[in-house]
Amino acid sequence: MKIRQLVPALLYGLLLAGPVFAGPVFADARFEAETTREAEAVKLARDTQAGGYELLTAAELKKMIEEGKPMLLIDTMPYDASYRKEHIPGAQQFLFPVPRMSTWDTRETDGRTEADFAALLGADKARTLVFYCGFVKCTRSDNAAAWARKLGYTQVYRFPGGLFSWKGAGFPLEAVQ
Secondary structure (H helix, E strand, C coil), X not given: CCHHHHHHHHHHHHHHHXXXXXXXXXXXXXXXXXXXXXXXXXHHHHHHXXXXXXXXXHHHHHHHHHCCCCCEEEECCCHHHHHCCCXXXXXXXXXXXXXXXXXXXXXCCCCCCHXXXXXXXXXXXXXXXXXXXXXXXXXXXXXXXXXXXXXXXXXEEEECCHHHHHHHCCCCCECCC
């Protein structure tokens, strides 16, 4: 076989064999997003189990609000950087840190104490409490919900999608005047 005939034959062979050898490389890129999504979902599930609270979607929270279900809705984001600019209507603000807070640390809660948090939540341990932050990977709301459970509250919910999910659903926000 002449070199002129050999080169196209080799190129054609590589073209056919390429998907066999490159498959795992393409598969990694194609499935990388799903691997990331899986890790986030498992983390959310484990945080929820460890915290002992329930989860809500944006639609479920919106329905509860529209039906006038008595609840205390708490935004766990920083006041000036977030809450003041936009929050879910009717929400109160109480800052919690992103990293897991195993012991109360007033440096992480804008100087507020555990007693301040309990006072905000109120004496009724069966009161419905809903905590949110910015988005699913933000764990401020996980901290708040877990602390509410530690303090003995029984109807504790986390809205993990937070502001991003609320906005994505086209639901209204309000700002501090």
